[in-house]
Amino acid sequence: MFKSGKALLAVFAVAATAITGCGSDSGAGNPNELRLWHYEGPDSAMGKAWDEAIKEFEQAHPGVKVKFEEKGFEQIQKSAQMVLNSDEAPDIMEYNKGNATAGLLSKQGLLTDISSEVTKRGWDKLLSPSLQTTCKYDERGVMGGDKWFGVPNYAEYTMVYYNKNLFDQHGVAIPKTFAELVSAMDKFKAAGVTPLAMGGKEYPAQQLLYQLALSRADNEWVQNLQQYKGKVDFHDAAWTYGATTFADWVRKGYIAKDSAGIDAEGMGLAFMKGQFPMMVSGSWWYGRVQSTVKDFEWGSFLFPGSDLALGSSGNLWVVPEKSKNKDLAYDFIDITMKKANQTLLGNSGGIPVAADPSAITDPKSKELIENYQTLVDRDGLAYYPDWPAPGYYDVLVSATQKLINGTASPGQMLDEIAGPYDDNLANIGG
Template sequence: MSRPAGTALGLAALILAAACAPGSGGDSSKPTPRPAGTDVAKAGNVTLTVWDQEVQGGQRKQIEKLNAAFQARYPNVKVKRVSRSFTDLQKTLRLALSGNEPPDVVQANQGHAAMAQFVKGGMLLPLGPYDKAYGWTKRYPKGLLDLNSVTSGGRAIGSGDLYGVSLNGEVVGVYYNKDKLARLGLRPPKTWADLEAGLAAAKGRGEQPLAFGNLEKLPAMQLYGLIQDQTAGKDAVRSLVFGRGGAWTDAPHVQAARTLADWSRKGYFNKDANAVKWDDTPVNFAKGQGVFMVGGNWWAADLRDRLGDKVGFFAPPVTMGGESLPFSITAKSKHPDVAAAYIAFITSPAAMDASVETGNLPALSPPSRRPDGALMTDVASAWTALSRADGITPYLDYATPNFADAFGGPLQELIAGRTTPEEAMKEAQRDYAGFLKK
């Protein structure tokens, strides 16, 4: 997916118009706001420590390119990058933030288990003063801004102050094998009804409809969420995940569980689905298992490399997704103005071009670069349409700190036929209600 790109100096020149610089952020868990500074050069010689999880191919190339461009634009700033895998970052970040010498900028995962807890502990700066200087709320759709927002004291996610800004987008959709569809006499799906008809037709003609691996439980939550978006709609799903109202036992959410159970009963999944690793799913799909596969854009590059033009991507008008881990400013940073300038720089319009150049999916439409190849074009087009229509719903594991297990486990049992849709949703509601009581 990577393309030839300009030098760091060239990229810096493109980003210059979007990056200057702003200050800090209110109650015991919200550091006191101060006016935003806008002159990085006046900060003197600064070492800015940044912790990120951009360790995979295109992500690593992207952040390295942007860091080099930022340092070229501001020669008085040295970026000290500390890269960790997603899992390692989650394990070590809380301890780092609570210390006396935390990083200046970190990627803090959205949801109650991470960002909300950091806000509750007063470990992150609200970005309101900086937003006045850099205009993130003018550039990003509200649905994306909500994902990186937390209310006072970390009590609720999905509203309140903005605590981070993301560079890349994420969207969950349906991959399909074009050759298999052609042999079955089917066209690529354009609507949810097309997908359901395609699943039934594939099964009726002896093909495995869906490649699916659910050993880690989270894949079932994503598949359920995709179905839930169609039965409940975006507003109901957002309200539920963000704790604004509703219950997991409400009829539309139970109906989604019934559909998931029905798909399993009809044999749409491979029989060993609960024993297959998530990361093995695209490998199996590329080898010929399944006509369709549910998954995120993070698998697009690998599938394109394996299947070439034989693979396509479809996303319904409302679907699960969001943004990559946002970049946040730590409350104890000694250089918050420089940190804000850094975040503005790596989320600028030119940075969106850099995202495309390195094979990623930018959160906002890039001003000049376009994706390479049919599959990446499919993914980018789906993301653009969803963003414009405000059609992205949050990942369900944001709902509570333990939801990945509390709901993922019952869904695993549901797929195996060992529980009912109603019981699975009662288990989800039990964990959810207990969390909200706290």
């Protein structure tokens, strides 16, 4: 998330940690400093695992310092091209995957082709084919290509988080079907409770709309949209259903109209404070909810009535082409792929890509990973709606905000997102 994600917390784990190390590439930078950017909070699963990876890196590389610089997801989203095309580029960074982000930067020559390193270190053996899709890009910057430009050490998907106390208080059963989900929201609304926490200012609203469309779509529809394998009609049955249902949920009060001005962080905080019964968002919140929520019982379930859900590999470790210490960057990535670090990530509320399943002992973490495996087994990971075109994230934010505040109809909203997609397809010769 978007992670997406992300999605992602707009916070850096900020530190200047003395780290051990020897080795660097032939660049002209400081061989005793590794500049690392990532935007995961220190209480997230990834933040915890990567902090431990820094400590292990310290033991293996005497004399090297890791330098963190505070950045946010949105900031990197908007400034990556400029920064990576300058001498200010970090040595290694977490970056969003997909055509519009990692794909675009690979096409522009701003990311290192790490294909030989992936094979040498065996990272390709640790990642399933579906996870590899978001790591590899072709000359157009379209995912699923032949060159590796990034490596994820976790996976992610979206789900419904729910407040068990509020469900019990209002006599609402945990929904197993889409009809039961709607019935649950009706009961909450009748009791004066807005059912869904929402953030229309950033990714959450567009992801819910995409999830609604996915409930009427199939894998061919996803491949056509994401990998340009066939014609995309933004007024087809799936897109029309997603937009009209989303607008209907706003009209019925399932989604608050003031959520157009709320960001992802505000949405998550409101859910964790017990103000909403449900939140539809990604596994990147899981570790934080797990460590933060103390005042009520909570759980999660896959979005009912859909074989498909937003999800993919997690964000990528990428090595900028202008990285001064590429060898150190590869060493750090390697540590995050080792079983010990993967197990820590899994027991902290993340979804590891290379852990021993029997080593995941935390009950909630096991539930998270089992639901992810259910999606993988039915080939249900459908990526994210902002991936297909550069700048598409902002297009989708604006369009879904208009659905929330009522300044555009579903048809107008779909027209708004169709134009930039078609323009991008023409630009790459699709």
